Amino acid sequence: MIDITLLGTAATMPLPERALTAVHLSFSGRSILFDCGEGTQTAARKAHVSLMKTDLIALTHYHGDHIFGLPGLLQTFGCLGRTDPLIITGPDGLEEAMQPVLQLCGSLPFSVSLFHLPQNGVSLSDLIPHWGSDSMLIPVPTRHRVESQGYWFSLRRPGKFNPAAAAEHGIPQKSWSLLQRGNPVTLEDGTVVLPQQILGPDRKGLNIIFSGDTAPCGTLVEAASGADLLICEATYGDDELACQAEKYGHCTFSQAARMAVEAEVKRLWLTHFSQIMENPEDCLPFAQKIFPEAVCGTDGMKITLRYSDDMPLPHRP
Ligand SMILES: [Zn+2]
Numbered sequence: 346m347i348d349i350t351l352l353g354t355a356a357t358m359p360l361p362e363r364a365l366t367a368v369h370l371s372f373s374g375r376s377i378l379f380d381c382g383e384g385t386q387t388a389a390r391k392a393h394v395s396l397m398k399t400d401l402i403a404l405t406h407y408h409g410d411h412i413f414g415l416p417g418l419l420q421t422f423g424c425l426g427r428t429d430p431l432i433i434t435g436p437d438g439l440e441e442a443m444q445p446v447l448q449l450c451g452s453l454p455f456s457v458s459l460f461h462l463p464q465n466g467v468s469l470s471d472l473i474p475h476w477g478s479d480s481m482l483i484p485v486p487t488r489h490r491v492e493s494q495g496y497w498f499s500l501r502r503p504g505k506f507n508p509a510a511a512a513e514h515g516i517p518q519k520s521w522s523l524l525q526r527g528n529p530v531t532l533e534d535g536t537v538v539l540p541q542q543i544l545g546p547d548r549k550g551l552n553i554i555f556s557g558d559t560a561p562c563g564t565l566v567e568a569a570s571g572a573d574l575l576i577c578e579a580t581y582g583d584d585e586l587a588c589q590a591e592k593y594g595h596c597t598f599s600q601a602a603r604m605a606v607e608a609e610v611k612r613l614w615l616t617h618f619s620q621i622m623e624n625p626e627d628c629l630p631f632a633q634k635i636f637p638e639a640v641c642g643t644d645g646m647k648i649t650l651r652y653s654d655d656m657p658l659p660h661r662p
């Protein structure tokens with residue numbers, strides 16, 4: 346199961362109840378932080394989310410409202426005695442953007458490595474062994490004023506375990522879990538049994554998409570196809586601001602909703618609200634007339650996604 350928490354839902358500048366952009370994803374006790382705007386730490390405290398188990402920070406682009414929380418967070422990790430290595434990924438320009446951040450932090454008791462995701466993404470176990478082989482992180486090129494990318498987190502669900510097939514191959518029960526987790530098993534006589542010999546066909550996994558900042562974008566729709574959750578920027582509420590949205594490389598509520606319809610996602614959370622919108626809920630009808638299940642994100646809003654779940658409603662603090 347995957348826990349997703351929206352930490353910050355503001356664009357450009359923070360408001361008393363709206364921190365700047367950050368999304369926390371946790372799976373099996375470890376986590377990924379998508380963007381780290383100013384106020385991420387306090388937003389996480391309020392939402393009862395620990396950031397200490399963050400293995401990877403995935404940045405969508407280097408505008409201040411998405412990264413200015415980083416020096417403070419890294420400093421806090423250091424103060425709390427973190428020794429686990431940290432990976433930071435992002436689009437082109439990562440080294441240049443992180444150089445001043447790391448310089449500000451000075452020496453830290455843990456390593457920070459900068460990593461560019463390959464176009465087809467990476468199995469997280471290749472980056473961080475304890476993530477297991479079932480989770481993938483894939484960059485999604487987006488359409489903003491600067492180089493930008495969204496992210497597609499995909500959790501594969503292996504097929505059903507077949508105990509009869511395991512017994513037939515002479516696999517001892519203590520090794521069953523290895524196969525269930527997608528690993529091969531070597532028997533005493535040297536025979537290697539592969540998971541696909543024992544497991545049925547893959548079942549539907551879980552897919553989550555985070556847009557970062559973007560104007561309406563085909564690659565995002567493609568990546569989000571059938572996703573369980575699309576967290577999409579919707580900087581402007583009113584359709585009348587569509588020209589402004591296009592000029593600055595953002596979406597309106599209805600444009601985000603249209604992408605959700607095209608991609609046939611299960612859930613749509615809107616986020617990254619302009620400070621001109623005092624109450625984003627007032628504009629929600631612009632999205633709901635296109636995608637009725639659209640929800641306005643709020644800081645601290647969270648959901649637990651499970652395999653074959655029954656559409657739980659987001660929990661607001
Ligand atoms: Zn932004």
Ligand SMILES: [Zn+2]
Pocket residue numbers: 406408489558
């Ligand atoms: Zn931006």
